[in-house]
Amino acid sequence: MKVLVVEDSKEIASSIHDFLVREGYICELAYSFDEAQEKLLLYSYDCVLLDIMLPDGNGLELLKFMKEQGIQSGVLIISAKDAMDDKIRGLEGGGDDYITKPFHLPELHARLRAIYRRKKLSGSNIITFNEITLNTDTLEATINDMLLDITRKEFDLLLYLVVNKNRVLSRQSIATHLWGDYTDNLANFDFVYQHIKNLRKKISAANGADYIDTVYGLGYKFNASKV
Amino acid sequence: MKLVDKFTLWFLGVIVITTPITSYICLNNIEKKIDDVEIARLKIVNTKAAARMADGTTVNIPRDASFTTFTLLPTLPADSFRIRKDADPDGNNKSLESRLTVSTFMAINGKPYEVTTSSYIPASRQILNAIMDTVAWKLLLIILCVAVSARFLSQRILYTLRLTMKKIHNFDLKKKITFPQTNTEEFKELNTFLKKMTDQAVDEYTAVKQFSENASHELQTPLAVIRGKLELLSETNIDEDQATLLADMHHAIEKLSKINRSLILLSKMENNEFAVTEHIKFCRVAKDVLAAYEDRLEMKNIAVKKELDKNIQLRIHPVLADMLMNNLLGNAIRHNVQDGSIHIILKQEKLVIKNTGLPPETPPEELFERFRKSNQCSESVGLGLAIVKQICEVCDFKVSYKYKAPLHILQVDFCPGSVINETEQDKFETAAVVTA
Numbered sequence: 001m002k003v004l005v006v007e008d009s010k011e012i013a014s015s016i017h018d019f020l021v022r023e024g025y026i027c028e029l030a031y032s033f034d035e036a037q038e039k040l041l042l043y044s045y046d047c048v049l050l051d052i053m054l055p056d057g058n059g060l061e062l063l064k065f066m067k068e069q070g071i072q073s074g075v076l077i078i079s080a081k082d083a084m085d086d087k088i089r090g091l092e093g094g095g096d097d098y099i100t101k102p103f104h105l106p107e108l109h110a111r112l113r114a115i116y117r118r119k120k121l122s123g124s125n126i127i128t129f130n131e132i133t134l135n136t137d138t139l140e141a142t143i144n145d146m147l148l149d150i151t152r153k154e155f156d157l158l159l160y161l162v163v164n165k166n167r168v169l170s171r172q173s174i175a176t177h178l179w180g181d182y183t184d185n186l187a188n189f190d191f192v193y194q195h196i197k198n199l200r201k202k203i204s205a206a207n208g209a210d211y212i213d214t215v216y217g218l219g220y221k222f223n224a225s226k227v
Numbered sequence: 228m229k230l231v232d233k234f235t236l237w238f239l240g241v242i243v244i245t246t247p248i249t250s251y252i253c254l255n256n257i258e259k260k261i262d263d264v265e266i267a268r269l270k271i272v273n274t275k276a277a278a279r280m281a282d283g284t285t286v287n288i289p290r291d292a293s294f295t296t297f298t299l300l301p302t303l304p305a306d307s308f309r310i311r312k313d314a315d316p317d318g319n320n321k322s323l324e325s326r327l328t329v330s331t332f333m334a335i336n337g338k339p340y341e342v343t344t345s346s347y348i349p350a351s352r353q354i355l356n357a358i359m360d361t362v363a364w365k366l367l368l369i370i371l372c373v374a375v376s377a378r379f380l381s382q383r384i385l386y387t388l389r390l391t392m393k394k395i396h397n398f399d400l401k402k403k404i405t406f407p408q409t410n411t412e413e414f415k416e417l418n419t420f421l422k423k424m425t426d427q428a429v430d431e432y433t434a435v436k437q438f439s440e441n442a443s444h445e446l447q448t449p450l451a452v453i454r455g456k457l458e459l460l461s462e463t464n465i466d467e468d469q470a471t472l473l474a475d476m477h478h479a480i481e482k483l484s485k486i487n488r489s490l491i492l493l494s495k496m497e498n499n500e501f502a503v504t505e506h507i508k509f510c511r512v513a514k515d516v517l518a519a520y521e522d523r524l525e526m527k528n529i530a531v532k533k534e535l536d537k538n539i540q541l542r543i544h545p546v547l548a549d550m551l552m553n554n555l556l557g558n559a560i561r562h563n564v565q566d567g568s569i570h571i572i573l574k575q576e577k578l579v580i581k582n583t584g585l586p587p588e589t590p591p592e593e594l595f596e597r598f599r600k601s602n603q604c605s606e607s608v609g610l611g612l613a614i615v616k617q618i619c620e621v622c623d624f625k626v627s628y629k630y631k632a633p634l635h636i637l638q639v640d641f642c643p644g645s646v647i648n649e650t651e652q653d654k655f656e657t658a659a660v661v662t663a
Contacts, residue, residue: 011456191523216474
């Protein structure tokens with residue numbers, strides 16, 4: 001996957017770059033509106049990560065520009081503004097999804113993958129890893145072709161783990177992914193732990209390998225090298 | 228107390244103090260004038276009587292109530308007159324008149340005589356009565372006139388003040404206001420002052436608003452940087468100690484970003500950025516939030532009893548509605564005990580959430596303050612209820628908390644409403660009358 005990151009903060013851009021490169025993506029950076037415009041005209045990207053607030057222009061303008069030029073990349077909007085208006089305007093302007101700073105990198109990645117699946121893999125909704133198959137349309141998970149009886153949240157969690165395989169996922173990042181806005185008030189770690197525990201139990205009941213590792217006090221990791 | 232009443236009372240006070248003094252002066256003056264006139268008359272009578280005596284016509288001439296006597300003296304005294312006034316000629320303290328006696332010392336046909344004539348004049352008590360009568364009427368008239376005319380006058384004079392008050396009452400931080408023209412010096416000064424003040428408030432509000440917007444961007448970018456770097460760092464080869472350190476840092480960043488978001492939200496609400504334009508179906512919001520918390524309710528094995536009325540329309544911004552429900556339900560779960568219960572009642576006029584939990588450690592009235600939290604949940608940021616309170620203020624709701632062992636009861640009245648609004652209306656109307 002080829003990704004263009006339009007972000008004026010060099011530190012954030014480099015974090016995203018490092019994270020995505022490790023995933024094997026080709027990742028290019030643009031720090032300004034002009035730079036982004038130029039790159040978009042010269043090359044084609046599967047996905048664009050777009051910061052709304054740019055030093056020399058508004059990200060929404062860039063969306064308009066992409067529409068005019070017929071550029072078909074998927075767009076994930078990044079913004080520090082979590083105002084409703086911006087969200088709506090961004091999505092109406094042609095963005096595919098929206099994420100607010102400060103975001104978790106695995107979350108960004110998961111959303112990017114989702115956009116990529118929808119846009120570029122022409123709506124492919126099947127994700128397979130070894131014996132695990134996930135259908136993002138029907139929200140069904142199978143292990144060795146055996147349907148797994150899991151809840152919506154457990155499906156989301158498994159998908160998040162599989163997409164971010166071999167990555168350390170902090171409990172905060174998992175909580176944010178699962179509950180979004182509804183995490184502000186709760187100490188969610190027990191709940192994350194519960195979900196992980198249930199998921200492990202169900203996978204092992206279906207004779208799946210125990211891919212989920214606990215990383216000390218930090219979080220969890222989907223260890224792809226386990227068989 | 229109304230302004231006009233204060234002025235009226237002051238004015239009446241002045242009258243009450245001055246009236247006795249002026250009455251006393253008046254009494255004295257009248258008495259003196261009467262005495263002077265009577266004395267002058269009696270002197271003339273004396274002189275005339277003496278002249279007749281000298282002629283040898285008549286000795287005693289009764290004339291009106293007065294009469295003249297002649298007394299032969301051994302020698303003429305140095306004074307030519309002597310005046311006596313007897314306030315109580317009847318000797319029973321009830322005399323209606325005083326007796327005025329004027330003696331003239333003169334030589335008639337070479338012999339020293341004392342020519343004495345007496346006369347009766349109204350007693351000072353009589354004059355006093357008359358004055359008191361007048362004063363009573365005067366006071367009555369003054370009070371009536373002042374009471375009626377003051378109201379009328381103040382309505383005219385304070386008209387501009389009332390307009391100004393109305394303007395201030397409707398003052399919105401978002402735009403500057405202009406005040407009505409007036410030719411009263413004090414009001415001119417007041418309006419200039421108010422104009423300066425409100426303009427400054429509008430300017431500062433704009434500055435604060437900009438700050439809150441900038442703060443959100445400026446703080447969240449470094450937060451995003453730190454979080455991103457931490458996540459990258461977690462994936463390098465680290466040992467257990469380092470992982471624990473990283474976990475603590477993750478935790479702190481999470482909390483920091485939540486506090487930041489909450490504070491920005493609070494300031495946005497204070498700046499009235501969530502203006503309510505339309506009604507939304509609150510019951511739907513409640514259902515959605517409940518669904519979002521479903522798994523966590525299950526895990527804590529909390530029994531939920533729902534009494535949600537349908538089609539509940541409320542004037543509230545959708546973001547705030549979600550936030551309100553989110554905070555209340557989140558609190559009810561977090562402060563709950565394992566295998567506890569939550570009872571949610573949603574009606575057109577109120578939302579009540581009752582939940583089991585440990586007894587509160589902080590006094591209920593402090594619960595809604597920022598960064599106030601019970602020790603049981605030091606994980607929390609301590610802004611949840613402050614946000615709830617702010618949302619309720621923005622939407623004119625009323626939130627209250629009660630603890631009735633073992634239940635914590637949080638109630639939001641959606642229209643506290645018909646009663647309070649009326650009193651507010653009254654307040655404003657009385658304010659208008661005060662100025663009138």
